[in-house]
Amino acid sequence: MGVITSTANTAVRSARKLTRRRERGRTGAFLVEGPRAIGEALDHLQRLFATERAAAREEALVQRARSRGVPVMLVADDVLGSLSDTVHPQGLVGVATLAQPHLDGVLAGASLLMVCWQVGDPGNAGAVVRTADAAGADAVVLTAGSVDVRNSKAVRASAGSLFHLPVVCDVDVLPALRRCRAAGMQVVAASADGPVDYAVVDLSRPTALVFGNEGRGLDDAVAAAADVVACAPLHRGPRPGFTGHAESLNLAATVAVFAYEAARQRRVREARRDTGPATW
Numbered sequence: 001m002g003v004i005t006s007t008a009n010t011a012v013r014s015a016r017k018l019t020r021r022r023e024r025g026r027t028g029a030f031l032v033e034g035p036r037a038i039g040e041a042l043d044h045l046q047r048l049f050a051t052e053r054a055a056a057r058e059e060a061l062v063q064r065a066r067s068r069g070v071p072v073m074l075v076a077d078d079v080l081g082s083l084s085d086t087v088h089p090q091g092l093v094g095v096a097t098l099a100q101p102h103l104d105g106v107l108a109g110a111s112l113l114m115v116c117w118q119v120g121d122p123g124n125a126g127a128v129v130r131t132a133d134a135a136g137a138d139a140v141v142l143t144a145g146s147v148d149v150r151n152s153k154a155v156r157a158s159a160g161s162l163f164h165l166p167v168v169c170d171v172d173v174l175p176a177l178r179r180c181r182a183a184g185m186q187v188v189a190a191s192a193d194g195p196v197d198y199a200v201v202d203l204s205r206p207t208a209l210v211f212g213n214e215g216r217g218l219d220d221a222v223a224a225a226a227d228v229v230a231c232a233p234l235h236r237g238p239r240p241g242f243t244g245h246a247e248s249l250n251l252a253a254t255v256a257v258f259a260y261e262a263a264r265q266r267r268v269r270e271a272r273r274d275t276g277p278a279t280w
Contacts, residue, residue, distance in 0.1 A: 004073060004074065004075045004079055005075075007079055012049070012082065015047070015095050019152065021151070025148075029046060029095050030096060031095060032095075033093050033155070037160050039061055040161075043068070043163075044098055044163060045068070045070045045095065046097055047070065048071070048092065050072060050092050054090065054092050098150075101168050102168065106138065106166050107185075112136065112262055113138060113139050113209065114209050114255060115208050115209065116128055116146060116251070119211075119214070120147055120214055122148070122151040123153055123157045124250070125151075126153065126162070127157050127255075128140060129154075129158040129165070131256045134161070136263050137259060139168060141171060142167065142170070143170075144171060144172055144173070146170075149169060173222055177208065180208040185206040185208045186207050187210060187226045187227050188228045189209075189225075189230070190230060191230070192231055192248040194230045195231075196229065198231060198258055199261060201228055201230050204268070204269045207262060212251075234246055234249075
């Protein structure tokens with residue numbers, strides 16, 4: 001097959017429809033862009049579009065895709081650009097599918113979940129998935145009203161982590177928290193005005209960490225459903241020549257703070273378990 005030069009090509013048109021949430025929901029497919037994300041998504045790819053330059057530059061990656069039976073279609077630069085929402089496309093766009101996990105399946109054996117209530121920014125959603133992956137969480141839960149994690153910006157922000165751990169989407173938050181608790185997990189909500197310092201909460205226990213919307217924080221009903229409402233303390237001291245202070249951390253930073261504290265506590269617990277009680 002030669003180089004596809006028309007955006008009217010059937011496969012290109014079908015892929016371009018995946019820029020719409022409704023089409024992603026209908027088909028279960030979404031777009032993955034760039035060599036890093038493509039490399040992580042190889043086992044989930046249905047099709048790969050590549051410019052000639054990108055195919056030559058990433059020859060090993062393209063061959064790995066072909067070896068898995070993924071159809072590779074060479075396309076002109078402007079055709080590839082029609083599938084990308086970045087200013088400078090990297091020359092590779094794939095069509096991928098992921099099985100949509102259910103909360104009950106995720107809860108079986110889970111010890112650390114990140115539950116995000118009505119996340120509105122796709123970059124934040126992707127960053128949460130990436131942070132949860134890096135910190136060793138078992139899954140991410142995005143409640144109803146959240147952005148589609150298969151949005152191309154969210155996929156890029158996840159840096160491939162979308163393919164490393166389950167992401168449960170569109171669940172009602174209060175029933176989800178009840179199910180977490182029924183599965184033996186404590187529910188710890190993060191709030192800028194929480195009365196408890198996150199560092200004194202026992203996060204080595206099975207825990208569902210709950211985070212709010214970027215602008216509005218947590219709904220009162222969601223906070224009330226938690227066992228603990230904790231905060232990451234903010235610096236309030238004066239700085240000579242300056243006034244004011246940060247009102248809050250952004251969502252991705254808050255998730256990182258809590259997730260890595262949970263990871264730290266779990267490493268300490270495991271170290272103590274491995275060394276056993278001291279003998280004198």
